Each structure stands twice: as C-alpha cells, then as structure tokens.
Amino acid sequence: MDPDRALVEAAAGGSRDAFDELVRRHQSAVITLARVLTSGKGDAEDLAQDVFVRAWRSIGSFRGDSTFRTWLHRVAINVIRTSQSRQGRLLRMFTARGRDEGTVPDPASGEEPVDAALARRQVIDRALAALPEELRVAVTLRDLQGLEYKEIAVLLDVPIGTVESRIFRARQKLKPLLQEIDDRR
C-alpha cells in the first residue's frame, strides 16, 4: 500500500495543499539524490525544485503502477540527468576541457566542518563522488534512500541481478574511502 496514495489522488485532482504535503514528505530525499548525482557540482536545491515542478505537471499521468516515491525518483533521475547533460554540453562549448569534470573534490580544500554531522556528510559525499555514476546511483538509491532492490531495478530499467552487483561493487569501493569516518569513532 502506497502511503502517499490519498495525497497523490488529491494532487492529481488539482489540490496544491496535497501536493505541498508530498513535497514536504520527499524534499530531503530529492535534495539528497540531486546532491549525490551531481557530486556536489550543481545546485541540488534548485534541481530538486525542478523535480517537483516536473512532478506537479506530470502527476496526472501517474497511474499508480509503482509507489509515488519510486515514480518521483524516476522523475528526479530524468530531470537531473537532463540538466547534467545540458551543463556538460555548455561546459564543453566554453572550455577546452572541463577542469572540474571527473575530478574528486579535494578533502583538504573543503570548508572546515561546522560539526561532526556535517563532517560525516562531507566524507560520504566525497566518497560517493569518487564512484562511477552507475555504482553511485544504485548504492544511493539503496543505502541512502532506502529503496528496495526490485524498485531500483524498475527505476533503472536493469535486471535485479545487475542492481545487486552494482551495489556490492559500490560498497566494496566505498569501504576504504569511508575509513576516515570509522577512524574518528
């Protein structure tokens, strides 16, 4: 049973209050997804707003074949990837080589962490940014967003075995990168 179902039906009927509640329920997840998928290079909040605008415009076409959360993640991935490819094209047009493209943020260059939670998040963000995109997306959807393997397979349109393999490999690669957090404990 989709916990968002009643709100989705109301929003599809034009209720902005219902849609506001859906935004409040999922805003953290969508911002996190945007932050991870852009490796911190884009404005995650701005992209998350785009995602919700697209969701509002498309909610009438949501048939309830999956949960709203899964559907929203699909919308988010589409919006974020489209934005990334547009930005990539612009970057290639105006620079001979994107200086930031494909590089992992330097841990030493980051701002001084305000508190332990922020520091942990920065370490996790950097570690995730070091992964290839297909591994990063799969492990984010599973471990940060809490989606089921089956949901991820549907979302990414790949077999469930592929999802399991990507998540396994992602965690293997992340283990040494997250050592810093373990060491602080």
Added chain:
Amino acid sequence: MTEDDDQAAVAALLASTPPPDVPADFVARVNARIDATEGWLGVADFRLWTLRLAPAAVVLALITVLWPGTSTGTTTTSVSTAAADTFRPAAQDDWQQEVSSDALLVAALTGAGHAR
C-alpha cells in the same frame, strides 16, 4: 571482518548520513516556480486549448450537419465535377506508347505537348 560484514558496515554508514538542511521556504519556492511555469505553459498548452475549444467545435459540427440545404452529397458532387473539368487524362493510347528517355527530355525542354 568478512565481506558480508564490510558490506553491512558500509550500508549502515551510508544509512546514517545526516539529512540535508532543507530551507524553510522550500515548499513556497516550489509553488512560486509552479505558478511561474503555469503562467507561460498555460498559454502554450495545446491540451487546454483543445478542451476549451471543444464546445465550439461541437456547435460548428452540428451547424454543418443540420443546416438546411447542406449535405455531404452535394459537396462531393460539386467537388468531383470541378475535378473532372480541370483534370483530363490523356488518351489510353498515350499511356501505352513506347517513349525514349531522349524524347521525354526534348519534350520537357521544348514544352512540346506530346513526347513520342
């Protein structure tokens, strides 16, 4: 530590990622953006126009069908008569003549009526 332990440890670490700081006005900003896009897209959205124009289309269709002296048969006849007046195919013989490509080219260049 086994591989499974490592996997579980990483999963637990990731799951404990602190949630992002969401600005208090996030929902309001989403709403403002929706309002802005609907203002423009409402004008360009053909589906809205289609729906709004549907009653007018129905009225026009009814007038066409019910108007005295209007029938599809009359229209068809007049159109087909007009077509017959303007389009006169060549004689059957013309279609069966063997015509060389050179002759066709000459006919096209000189504007001759028959290329034989």
